[in-house]
Structure formats: C-alpha cells, structure tokens
Amino acid sequence: DGGITQSPKYLFRKEGQNVTLSCEQNLNHDAMYWYRQDPGQGLRLIYYSQIVNDFQKGDIAEGYSVSREKKESFPLTVTSAQKNPTAFYLCASSIQPGAGYGYTFGSGTRLTVV
Amino acid sequence: AQSVTQLDSQVPVFEEAPVELRCNYSSSVSVYLFWYVQYPNQGLQLLLKYLSGSTLVESINGFEAEFNKSQTSFHLRKPSVHISDTAEYFCAVSGNDKIIFGKGTRLHILP
Numbered sequence: 001d002g003g004i005t006q007s008p009k010y011l012f013r014k015e016g017q018n019v020t021l022s023c024e025q026n027l028n029h030d031a032m033y034w035y036r037q038d039p040g041q042g043l044r045l046i047y048y049s050q051i052v053n054d055f056q057k058g059d060i061a062e063g064y065s066v067s068r069e070k071k072e073s074f075p076l077t078v079t080s081a082q083k084n085p086t087a088f089y090l091c092a093s094s095i096q097p098g099a100g101y102g103y104t105f106g107s108g109t110r111l112t113v114v
Numbered sequence: 115a116q117s118v119t120q121l122d123s124q125v126p127v128f129e130e131a132p133v134e135l136r137c138n139y140s141s142s143v144s145v146y147l148f149w150y151v152q153y154p155n156q157g158l159q160l161l162l163k164y165l166s167g168s169t170l171v172e173s174i175n176g177f178e179a180e181f182n183k184s185q186t187s188f189h190l191r192k193p194s195v196h197i198s199d200t201a202e203y204f205c206a207v208s209g210n211d212k213i214i215f216g217k218g219t220r221l222h223i224l225p
Contacts, residue, residue: 004157033212040123042204042217043158050211090157097211100146100165105157 002027006091006106012114013078013085021076021109023091029104031097032074036060037088037108046089049074050097078111086113116141116209120216127195128224135190135219137205146208147188149179152218153201161203164188175199197223 004025013019023032031050035043045058049068063082068074074093078085088110092103121136139147146165150158162173169181179190188205200223205216 006157031211040217043215045212048212088155092158094213098208100208102148102160102163103158103213105150105159107157108155110155 004091004093004104004106006089006109008109009107011109011111013111014114016080018077018079019111021078021089021091021111023074023076023106024072025074025093025104026072027093027095027104028071029093029095030071031094031101032068033092033094033103034058034064034066034074034076035090035092037090043090046076048097085111087111116143116207116214118205118207118214118216120205120219122219123217124220124222126222126224129197130194132193133191133195133199133221135203135205135221137188137190137216139186139188139205139207141186141207141209143210145181145183147179147181148206148208148213149173149177149188149190150204150206150215151201152204158204161190195221195223197225199223 007022033048034046047066049055065077091106094101117140119138127133148163149161151161152158162171164181172178202218206213
C-alpha cells in the first residue's frame with residue numbers, strides 16, 4: 001500500500017547535536033512538507049518542496065535544513081542552532097501543490113532533547 | 115492571504131450527545147476546505163473536504179460539515195459522539211501552494 005513513512009518514531013538528541021528525520025513516500029506525489037507540532041500551537045510549517053531539487057522556507061525555518069534530491073524523499077535536519085527542538089514532527093505530501101489537493105501525513109517523529 | 119480560526123481549543127461533550135466544532139476562514143481566492151483528525155501520537159487523517167458543489171459534506175464515520183460562504187464558516191458536526199471520537203480536529207483551507215491549518219480543537223468525550 002502507498003503511504004508516507006517517517007522514521008524513527010522516537011528520537012533523542014543531546015545538546016549541540018544535529019539529527020536527521022527521515023520521510024519517504026511511495027505515492028508519486030510532487031509536493032512534500034514538514035510541520036512542527038507543539039501542544040496548543042497547532043501545526044507550524046518548517047519547509048516545503050514542490051518539485052525535486054527545490055524547496056522553500058516555511059514560517060519557522062530557522063535552525064532546520066532540508067534536501068529534496070529524490071521525489072520520494074524529503075529528510076529534515078534539526079541543527080544545533082535550533083534552541084528548542086523538542087516537539088512532534090510531521091511530514092506530509094500532496095499530489096501537486098495548490099488548490100483542492102489534500103495532504104497525506106506520516107505518523108510522525110517525536111524528538112526529545114536530553 | 116488565507117487564514118483559519120478554530121473558535122474552541124477544547125470541547126467537552128457527553129457520550130451520545132451532539133457536538134459542533136467551529137471553524138471560520140478567510141480567503142481571497144477560491145475556497146477549498148478540509149477537516150483533519152489526529153488521534154494521540156499519530157499523524158493527521160483527512161476526515162472530509164469541500165471542493166465545490168453541495169455545501170454539505172459527509173464523512174464515513176458520521177461527521178458532516180457545512181460550507182457557509184456568507185458566514186465564512188465550515189463547522190464540523192456529529193449528531194451522537196462515541197468515546198472513539200476522542201481526538202484533536204483541525205480545520206484547514208487550501209492556499210495557492212499549501213494548506214493553512216487552524217490550531218486545532220480537542221474533543222473530550224465524557225462518560
């Protein structure tokens with residue numbers, strides 16, 4: 001079955017470390033998105049990509065980086081510059097960016113700083 | 115620019131009672147509206163969507179939402195809730211290149 005796979009489900013990071021969250025989809029979707037979720041704050045967009053080898057900053061891109069070398073993959077790196085990285089991270093994809101196409105979400109990665 | 119306001123952060127309701135989760139939106143372009151549901155420690159799942167046509171849209175598990183253009187609303191309703199409906203619900207509006215989500219409403223089902 002097609003879908004989005006996020007790994008790992010739980011991730012622990014030490015202060016000053018970079019960590020990479022994986023997001024893979026086999027839906028043949030063009031667009032992919034990364035969101036951060038904190039209690040009471042809803043979903044905040046970190047980065048999004050509408051096509052391979054191109055991506056745009058979202059509302060809270062500082063301290064994060066992404067790449068889109070393959071259509072299927074959109075990994076997110078949480079760098080040491082992100083001062084408060086503890087959160088639930090969600091990856092999503094869409095057939096195409098734009099009107100009417102809903103998102104398919106992964107099951108999320110919970111990142112905790114220890 | 116598009117925006118979404120979910121008017122209640124939490125809604126407690128007794129089991130088998132009706133519920134309404136309120137959502138208002140603003141959009142300067144054609145409107146496409148969504149409701150997503152998130153169960154604990156999971157991703158979001160599409161519950162229902164309005165693209166065009168009938169203003170009343172239904173999901174397979176008894177939820178419905180009505181698109182009201184004059185009031186710029188897309189409220190979600192269910193006539194009788196079950197304990198399994200406990201979740202967080204997100205209203206969303208489609209922009210030019212991405213979907214804008216509301217902050218979510220937690221539905222608490224009371225026994």
